Structure formats: structure tokens, C-alpha cells
Amino acid sequence: MYSAPASVVDVPAQQQAPNPPARGLTATIARWFDTSARIERSGAELDRVDWLRIVPFIGLHLACLGVIWVGFSWFALWTALALYFVRMFAITGFYHRYFSHKTFKTSRVMQFLFALLGASCVQRGPLWWAAHHRNHHRHADTPLDVHSPVTRSFIVSHMGWFLTPRGFPTDHAVIKDLEKFPELRWLDRYDLLIPVLLAVGLFVLGDVLESHAPGLGTNGWQLLVWGFFISTIALFHVAVTINSLAHVWGTRRFFTRDNSRNNWFLALLTMGEGWHNNHHYYPGSARQGFRWWEIDMTYYGLRALAALGLIWDLRPVPAKILAAARSHTGSGR
Numbered sequence: 042m043y044s045a046p047a048s049v050v051d052v053p054a055q056q057q058a059p060n061p062p063a064r065g066l067t068a069t070i071a072r073w074f075d076t077s078a079r080i081e082r083s084g085a086e087l088d089r090v091d092w093l094r095i096v097p098f099i100g101l102h103l104a105c106l107g108v109i110w111v112g113f114s115w116f117a118l119w120t121a122l123a124l125y126f127v128r129m130f131a132i133t134g135f136y137h138r139y140f141s142h143k144t145f146k147t148s149r150v151m152q153f154l155f156a157l158l159g160a161s162c163v164q165r166g167p168l169w170w171a172a173h174h175r176n177h178h179r180h181a182d183t184p185l186d187v188h189s190p191v192t193r194s195f196i197v198s199h200m201g202w203f204l205t206p207r208g209f210p211t212d213h214a215v216i217k218d219l220e221k222f223p224e225l226r227w228l229d230r231y232d233l234l235i236p237v238l239l240a241v242g243l244f245v246l247g248d249v250l251e252s253h254a255p256g257l258g259t260n261g262w263q264l265l266v267w268g269f270f271i272s273t274i275a276l277f278h279v280a281v282t283i284n285s286l287a288h289v290w291g292t293r294r295f296f297t298r299d300n301s302r303n304n305w306f307l308a309l310l311t312m313g314e315g316w317h318n319n320h321h322y323y324p325g326s327a328r329q330g331f332r333w334w335e336i337d338m339t340y341y342g343l344r345a346l347a348a349l350g351l352i353w354d355l356r357p358v359p360a361k362i363l364a365a366a367r368s369h370t371g372s373g374r
């Protein structure tokens with residue numbers, strides 16, 4: 042059975058600052074800006090929501106209410122939608138299918154550019170994300186899976202798990218291949234920087250457009266609220282449905298040891314990640330929709346990047362698994 046350690050310093054050795062682990066207000070606030078800030082936690086504290094640390098996360102949600110004051114423009118809406126889909130692709134194509142599963146190859150520059158785009162989604166850095174995801178596949182829907190809706194509550198599987206001290210650290214043992222890159226370690230450490238730059242950039246763009254293209258009807262505050270806050274919160278809650286809903290809602294084509302599901306609705310919203318039972322059955326392919334009608338926008342995007350020569354060696358679904366997919370349409374259980 043799973044048992045919680047009595048005490049942890051939830052930052053690994055290679056990121057540790059020379060000073061001893063701290064407790065209290067300043068240490069927690071330091072962690073907003075530097076994920077290597079060391080904090081000592083123990084016992085039941087590990088599974089309690091760390092309210093002070095998650096103030097920025099709560100703030101992101103509350104900032105969406107700014108829409109009451111900033112109003113609407115088509116330009117702001119299209120900006121929000123574009124940033125939703127482009128950044129969803131960075132999460133699904135790169136944080137998931139590249140960093141977590143290595144289902145294709147790319148250059149170091151492309152790897153970093155998409156890591157930056159992924160980091161702008163406020164879902165931490167690529168090392169933290171990939172480490173948790175690799176452990177998810179290893180322990181899916183067992184007590185060791187920190188975001189299983191089967192062994193934990195639905196709300197914990199959706200977002201409660203990373204709000205606690207237990208969900209904060211990166212398991213460096215499972216991402217040694219990614220830690221070779223200092224730029225990725227840097228991004229993981231200062232992961233708040235990129236979304237802040239995106240938010241500031243959107244504000245400045247809106248401000249410039251207000252004076253130079255008044256016909257668009259937008260301004261700095263409006264573009265900040267729609268383009269950053271609303272887009273980011275929608276992207277976040279949809280992306281994490283793959284941890285929560287995609288393990289309880291949908292059909293099961295393949296027998297897997299977990300409770301993963303295929304769900305066409307989630308696949309449309311997440312650009313292909315909703316074919317989650319397929320993915321748990323064969324996580325090694327760049328493609329997750331195994332039938333022609335299983336729409337997988339991320340895979341089509343990856344094919345386009347491959348056609349441009351920006352990524353290569355996309356790992357296919359083995360023929361015998363495709364044949365099995367054709368003969369099983371799903372049990373519904």
C-alpha cells in the first residue's frame with residue numbers, strides 16, 4: 042500500500058539553494074517566482090492545500106471577472122481562441138507527446154521554443170509536467186497515481202493534486218533525459234516568467250491597437266483579460282479533464298490496467314487527447330486517434346511540422362494495434 046513519507050524537503054538536490062529549507066510566509070512567496078525555493082513539509086501537511094502558494098492560481102481565476110469591466114470585441118475573442126489552440130498544441134504536442142513520451146524528434150531550438158510556449162500556459166515547466174505524466178502512466182489509477190479519479194475524489198484528480206505540497210516537486214529520477222538541457226532546467230525553475238511576459242505583451246499590444254487601430258474596438262485591459270486570463274483558464278480546465286474526466290467518461294476499446302476512456306467530445310476540445318484509452322494502451326505513438334474518424338488535431342499539426350522539416354521520426358501506431366482498433370469499437374464499460 043501507498044504510505045506517505047513522514048517529512049520531505051520538496052526540492053531535489055540539483056536545484057537546492059545552499060540555504061537550509063525554510064518555512065513560513067517569505068519562503069512560500071519566494072516559491073511563486075522560483076520553484077527551487079526550499080520548503081520543509083511533513084506528515085498531513087503534504088496533502089493539504091497550500092493556500093498561500095496558490096494565491097496566483099486563484100488570482101488567475103478571479104481576473105477573468107474583469108470581463109465585466111473590459112467588455113467585448115471580436116478581436117479580443119479571436120485572440121483568446123487563437124492563444125487557446127496554439128498553446129493547447131504546445132501542451133499536447135510537446136509537453137505531452139514530445140517531452141513526456143518522446144514520440145518524435147526535433148532540434149534543440151524547436152524543443153526550447155515549444156517549451157516556452159507550453160510554459161506560457163501556467164502549467165509549470167516541461168520537466169515538472171513530464172515527470173508527473175510519466176509517473177501517471179506508470180501507476181495509472183493505483184494509489185500511487187496522484188491524479189486518479191478512481192482512487193481519489195474527482196476534484197482532487199482535476200486540480201486538487203497539484204495544489205498540495207506533495208504535488209509540487211519534480212521527480213527528477215524519471216526525467217534524466219530532459220535534465221541534460223540547462224535551458225529546460227532554467228525554464229522549470231522560473232516558470233512564472235513566461236506567462237507574465239505574455240500577459241504584459243498582450244496588454245501592450247492592446248494599448249497600441251487602441252491608438253493605432255481604433256476600429257478593432259480593443260484596448261490593453263481587454264486584450265489582457267480575454268487573451269491571457271480567459272484563454273489560459275479555459276485551456277487549463279480543458280487540458281486537465283484528461284486527468285479527471287478521461288478516466289471516468291467515455292468508452293473503453295482496449296483492456297488496460299487503468300480506467301482510461303476514449304471520448305470524442307474531449308478529443309475535440311483537447312485537440313486529440315480525448316482518445317485516452319488508445320493512448321494508455323499504446324503511449325509510444327505520436328498519433329492518438331487510431332481510426333480515421335478519431336479526429337486528432339495535434340497529430341495533424343505534428344504532421345504539418347514534419348512536412349516542414351521542423352520535427353521528424355514520428356513514431357507510428359504498430360499495424361497490429363491499428364488492426365485491433367478496427368475490430369474493437371469499444372465496450373462502453
Ligand SMILES: [Zn+2]
Pocket residue numbers: 177181283284288301317321
Ligand atoms: Zn491517463
Ligand SMILES: [Zn+2]
Pocket residue numbers: 137141142174178320324
Ligand atoms: Zn501520456
